[in-house]
Amino acid sequence: MRRLVVLLLLATALTSCGGDDTVDVxxxxxxxxxxxxxxxxxxxxxxxxxxxxxxxxxxxxxxxxxxxxxxxxxxxxxxxxxxxxxxxxxxxxxxxxxxxxxxxxxxxxxxxxxxxxxxxxxxxxxxxxxxxxxMKRDCAARTLGKLVIDDRLTVRGKGKNATISVGFTVTPPAKGDPVHLVRVDGSTLLAPESDAATTIDRTTEPGGEPLHAEVTFIPNRCDVHVVAEDRTGGIVPLRLESKAFGSSPIYLRFKEPQKAQIFDYLAERCGFGKVQDPLNAP
The missing domain is CATH 2.60.40 (Immunoglobulin-like)
Structure with missing residues (x-):
């Protein structure tokens, strides 16, 4: 019995020697x-x-x-x-x-x-x-499934009446919880044409059919400096609701060809290069 106790104490000592050797910051x-x-x-x-x-x-x-x-x-x-x-x-x-x-x-x-x-x-x-x-946005994106933005954005109208529409498709995962797509908000570059133009109000079901939606924007500000210095205009938040995560946005992330279409639209709609920028007026 005494020998067993000694062996147990020795094993404990060896375990302690191999433990975490971190220090306080x-x-x-x-x-x-x-x-x-x-x-x-x-x-x-x-x-x-x-x-x-x-x-x-x-x-x-x-x-x-x-x-x-x-x-x-x-x-x-x-x-x-x-x-x-x-x-x-x-x-x-x-x-x-x-x-x-x-x-x-x-x-x-x-x-x-x-x-x-x-x-x-x-x-x-x-x-x-x-x-x-x-992390909550990651949970929301995982629950929503696969989201793909249409390669081609659609410009409707001309001049100061022109709008740009973004279509996207959501393919739900096989399992999980339903997700309610509420609306898409704007960014430093793009603003909703109206409340209705970016409201989706549709729900996906696990294993259900893909959902396609389209939302429409106008320029947020016709300011060439805002466009040139923008850091977050290449994303717009999609508001989601689900039992899995409560309420959270995820981001529609535009790839470079899609960003180029947005910049071309802004340049045409805002008249960049055609209308005098008041900050650079002579």
């Missing part, structure tokens, strides 16, 4: 997640390291793990975070599963004041709730 250092506006056009987000401490840290790697992700999202540095600063470590988010909350940890590999490399595991906060909304 330096005092004043916190980690939060954020997706900034310009990253809405892709799958980028940031692990934001905030240093309110008194020493600089150099991050070699930041690894976000979540029960809602099929694999970790990894940032590879180095990135130096000086005292009194915050730095966005930008990386790509794998498509998230449906679920609740972030269910996430961040594992930082870093050094303090150019010392030896250590690791810390922290629970990040969700700055402004932006990454939680990102």
């Amino acid at each position: 330096p005092k004043g250092v916190t980690v939060r997640l954020e997706q900034v506006r310009q990253d809405l056009q892709n799958r980028k987000f940031s692990v934001q390291v905030v240093n309110h401490g008194t020493t600089s840290i150099t991050v070699e790697k930041a690894r976000l793990e979540s029960g809602r992700l099929p694999k970790a999202a990894v940032y590879t540095g180095p990135a130096v975070i000086e005292p009194g600063t915050e730095v966005n470590l930008t990386t790509e988010m794998p498509p998230a599963r449906c679920g609740r909350g972030l269910d996430a940890t961040v594992r930082l590999t870093y050094s303090v004041d150019d010392g030896k490399t250590v690791e810390s595991t922290v629970k990040p906060t969700d700055h402004f709730g932006s990454v939680g909304r990102f």
